[in-house]
Amino acid sequence: MLHANHLTKIYNTETTALQVIDDISFEVMAGEFVCIVGPSGCGKTTLLRLLAGLYPPDIGEILLNNRPLLAPSAEIGLVFQKANLMPWRTVFDNVRLPLQVHHLPAGVIKQRVDDALELVGLTEFAKHYPRQLSGGMEQRVSIARALAYQPKVLMLDEPFGALDALNRERLNEELLRVWRIHGQTVLMVTHDIHEAVFLADRVLVLSQRPAKLVQDISIPLTRPRNLAIRYKPDFSKLAYRVRQAIQ
Amino acid sequence: MISTQTRQQFTSKITFKPFVDNWKRYIDMFLLPFVLTLFTLSWQLVVWINDYPTFILPTPVDVIYTFNKVLLDGTLWHHTQVTLFEIFLGLTLGITTAMLFGYGLAKSHLLEKILAPYLVAMQSIPVVAIAPLIIIWVGSGYLSKVLICALIVFFPVLINTVIGIRSVEPNLYDLMRSLQASRWQIFTMLELPAALPILLGGLKIGVTLSVIGAVVGEFMGADEGLGFLINQARGLFNTPLVFVAILTLVIITLSLYGLVTLLENRLLRWRK
Ligand SMILES: Nc1ncnc2c1ncn2[C@@H]1O[C@H](COP(=O)(O)OP(=O)(O)O)[C@@H](O)[C@H]1O
Ligand SMILES: [Mg+2]
Numbered sequence: 001m002l003h004a005n006h007l008t009k010i011y012n013t014e015t016t017a018l019q020v021i022d023d024i025s026f027e028v029m030a031g032e033f034v035c036i037v038g039p040s041g042c043g044k045t046t047l048l049r050l051l052a053g054l055y056p057p058d059i060g061e062i063l064l065n066n067r068p069l070l071a072p073s074a075e076i077g078l079v080f081q082k083a084n085l086m087p088w089r090t091v092f093d094n095v096r097l098p099l100q101v102h103h104l105p106a107g108v109i110k111q112r113v114d115d116a117l118e119l120v121g122l123t124e125f126a127k128h129y130p131r132q133l134s135g136g137m138e139q140r141v142s143i144a145r146a147l148a149y150q151p152k153v154l155m156l157d158e159p160f161g162a163l164d165a166l167n168r169e170r171l172n173e174e175l176l177r178v179w180r181i182h183g184q185t186v187l188m189v190t191h192d193i194h195e196a197v198f199l200a201d202r203v204l205v206l207s208q209r210p211a212k213l214v215q216d217i218s219i220p221l222t223r224p225r226n227l228a229i230r231y232k233p234d235f236s237k238l239a240y241r242v243r244q245a246i247q
Numbered sequence: 248m249i250s251t252q253t254r255q256q257f258t259s260k261i262t263f264k265p266f267v268d269n270w271k272r273y274i275d276m277f278l279l280p281f282v283l284t285l286f287t288l289s290w291q292l293v294v295w296i297n298d299y300p301t302f303i304l305p306t307p308v309d310v311i312y313t314f315n316k317v318l319l320d321g322t323l324w325h326h327t328q329v330t331l332f333e334i335f336l337g338l339t340l341g342i343t344t345a346m347l348f349g350y351g352l353a354k355s356h357l358l359e360k361i362l363a364p365y366l367v368a369m370q371s372i373p374v375v376a377i378a379p380l381i382i383i384w385v386g387s388g389y390l391s392k393v394l395i396c397a398l399i400v401f402f403p404v405l406i407n408t409v410i411g412i413r414s415v416e417p418n419l420y421d422l423m424r425s426l427q428a429s430r431w432q433i434f435t436m437l438e439l440p441a442a443l444p445i446l447l448g449g450l451k452i453g454v455t456l457s458v459i460g461a462v463v464g465e466f467m468g469a470d471e472g473l474g475f476l477i478n479q480a481r482g483l484f485n486t487p488l489v490f491v492a493i494l495t496l497v498i499i500t501l502s503l504y505g506l507v508t509l510l511e512n513r514l515l516r517w518r519k
Contacts, residue, residue: 052425071427078425084418088440088517097436101426129517149426 006060022210035196038206077151083138313487337396349408392464399460407449411442
């Protein structure tokens, strides 16, 4: 479904050229849940933005369903590191944004937004403003916003990075539930090894900057996964393998 | 919202608090009229004690009497209308050009490099120095007042437009791009609402300055308008009429300011 071929990205500033991504190639199957981990500052966000078509790679190409991806696509829903909500829009209107941009009929919009809000458990907060929400709720809104457009691929950039451990666990399970219902392809960046192992079918491990793909570890844990699995020996072994792969 | 809730929780616990709250509301309601009355009385007293002639300092009664007179014979309304018309056109012209230029400057560093020095230089010249030139160029009709008014409104609105547009969160641009939003959608759904708080701040300064602009223009040469009325009344030593005209200008300024505040309360409800 998604192919990354020899991706390389160099940031050119006025004084220096900083290579961030170094010849990364991988493939993601339809419906797969893939996590990308790596040391902070290695280029995870850069890689995800490349894959979302926000800017082109300097070398290499991205294929989405065998067609080159040259610009952002309606098939990709992007969730940013910070919730990135519009403070002047209510929760409902924030989730409505993608549908509004694509001129969907009002009836469809209402239905889809209601569904998305129900999915993340925020129906009662539809009329609230972002300022009135907690960090976890804001991030759920931003996931609902990405889901409302029903993208085939969901890309998330450390979506729960700013949350405390308990909230993060809860949202991890919620994300798995949503994924089970809709079956999108998910690509998620995280720096939390346990989160990656808990969620993913495969974990891609990146090196220090410039990021190279150092290991592609499959996670054969049974689904559905719940809290208990985090404390099983299999889980710890896999987490340790991922940890060792990161220098 | 939250603060009123917690306050209510407090008031239910402490029994004498409602009394204090009532008392505060009492003060809010009567403070302004009370101060106004006190001010007017002491003004009247000062004139009586010192026995100033009316053309030096009229009493409040003189002013009210004159106000009533020019209100009834239509003079005041005529001149007010003229000034309001100039302010309205000047504001429209000044605000639109300032927002257009401001948007261009905020989006293009090249345009900023080319225009910024001239704009700043222009701002360093006081409007009273440019006003005579404008009158020489376009004559002493209403157009010169509109231009002077627009000129004085231009700069604060321009600056706030630039700052407002530049304050837009870069991540939100990426969001809009990832949604394949058009340039127009990015403008209406992101830039405009994001810049609005700062823009309205500029508008508040702009509307107060617009009144000054119109009056300065009328001082330079005119045969109607409140600025003209002040000039004429001064020449006739009709000081009460000067007071009436000034009072009218204050009322116009306060109303315009109030209008923007009203707009702010409506459009920026999400901030409260
Ligand atoms: N727009 C940019 N211009 C120049 N350098 C950048 C830019 N964005 C990120 N970088 C640099 O690229 C490196 C990788 O950044 P990023 O992809 O955000 O890493 P991560 O998400 O893994 O923490 C960092 O050293 C960062 O300073
Ligand atoms: Mg990052």
